[in-house]
Amino acid sequence: MTFAHRVTGLEPEGAYAVLARAQALEAGGSDIIHLEIGQPDFPTFDHIKQAGMDAIAAGQTRYNPPAGLPRLRELIAADAGVRRGVHFRPEQVVVGPGAKPGLFFPTLALVESGDEVIYPDPGFPTYSAMIEVAGGTPIPVPLREENNFSFDLRVFDEWISDRTRLIILNSPANPTGGVIPLQDLEHIAAAALKHGCWVMSDEIYSRLAYDETPVPSIVSLPGMAERTIVVDGFSKTYSMTGWRLGYAIMPEALAERVSLLLTHSIGCTATFTQIAGIEALAGSQGMVDSIVAEYQHRRDRIVKGLNNIPGVHCRMPQGAFYVFPNVKALEISSRELARLLLDEAGVAVLPGDDFGRNGEGYLRLCYATSVEDIDRALERIAAVLS
Ligand code: PLP
Numbered sequence: 001m002t003f004a005h006r007v008t009g010l011e012p013e014g015a016y017a018v019l020a021r022a023q024a025l026e027a028g029g030s031d032i033i034h035l036e037i038g039q040p041d042f043p044t045f046d047h048i049k050q051a052g053m054d055a056i057a058a059g060q061t062r063y064n065p066p067a068g069l070p071r072l073r074e075l076i077a078a079d080a081g082v083r084r085g086v087h088f089r090p091e092q093v094v095v096g097p098g099a100k101p102g103l104f105f106p107t108l109a110l111v112e113s114g115d116e117v118i119y120p121d122p123g124f125p126t127y128s129a130m131i132e133v134a135g136g137t138p139i140p141v142p143l144r145e146e147n148n149f150s151f152d153l154r155v156f157d158e159w160i161s162d163r164t165r166l167i168i169l170n171s172p173a174n175p176t177g178g179v180i181p182l183q184d185l186e187h188i189a190a191a192a193l194k195h196g197c198w199v200m201s202d203e204i205y206s207r208l209a210y211d212e213t214p215v216p217s218i219v220s221l222p223g224m225a226e227r228t229i230v231v232d233g234f235s236k237t238y239s240m241t242g243w244r245l246g247y248a249i250m251p252e253a254l255a256e257r258v259s260l261l262l263t264h265s266i267g268c269t270a271t272f273t274q275i276a277g278i279e280a281l282a283g284s285q286g287m288v289d290s291i292v293a294e295y296q297h298r299r300d301r302i303v304k305g306l307n308n309i310p311g312v313h314c315r316m317p318q319g320a321f322y323v324f325p326n327v328k329a330l331e332i333s334s335r336e337l338a339r340l341l342l343d344e345a346g347v348a349v350l351p352g353d354d355f356g357r358n359g360e361g362y363l364r365l366c367y368a369t370s371v372e373d374i375d376r377a378l379e380r381i382a383a384v385l386s
Pocket of ligand 1: 038097099101124170204234245247
């Protein structure tokens, strides 16, 4: 069978492949601790679930406008604007089933065949996939551990040019948990303005930041609102991964184009899901604060435990719910190490190179799981590596 060129290079997300293998081992009776999939272990908060169920019971199960319910777009514009210190209009907001459409469709709307797109390596695998589908030329820029996993700005400066159409940023980041500091954002913004490129800022983990670390957004820097797409959503902040609800905020003219892509692809996002999203934003934020405190506790525990294992060195990440320990001293590829940990320790983790070439020598562990499981996983990893 032959396929269009744009899909031939697509690969599955590594997390799903490891999950499938882990589940096969479980089916054979193994006890597996899951640190591979990046999703909250907390259930969706009760008041949000109730709003969704009430909406279904009230018959809110029909088509709605492709860019989202007006009330939800208003709430998103207000909430996202206040958090970033900028003014967004509801017309700039495009709602979709998850944050992924907010990444994919603006890329399709902006990137022509051959346009260069800068993105972080290691980074979320969807970035390279969507660049490829859009026909763009992927330009991975390394994130450096010694730089708290922010861009290597020297390499960035070498690669950015008038051929660059789009720069993708992710802060706090998957897989590293790194937060891009303001001075780096200022450097990137100056380059984007100089070369006239767009910036896509994936801020899906913006509420999951620890130690009161500020998480600045490039959209709030002078001149950037006209060229930035902010991507965020409900999956991580409100434990709503399976509801599929996210959004992107962008200049209105681009939002209109992206809405047309939505019209002709997904049609619209489920009405009752959006009503649950309205409750998430309009209701109490107390649960978000308490899960962030709990993630911070787990982060401290897993980082300390990993650093007690000879050959493993783990930086303290400032956001998201991932750690990205350096395992280069163990002198085994991350892929072999991940396989060994799954087979011998029953701990499912991801090899760093699932996130790009510069992820080799690292593992990604998601600590959105119970403290008991974190402790058990650490014990098992230490035993196997010793
Ligand atoms: N962006 C990043 C960096 C992510 O890690 C994820 C999910 O893992 C997404 C976007 C996608 O979010 P959603 O599930 O809301 O589509």
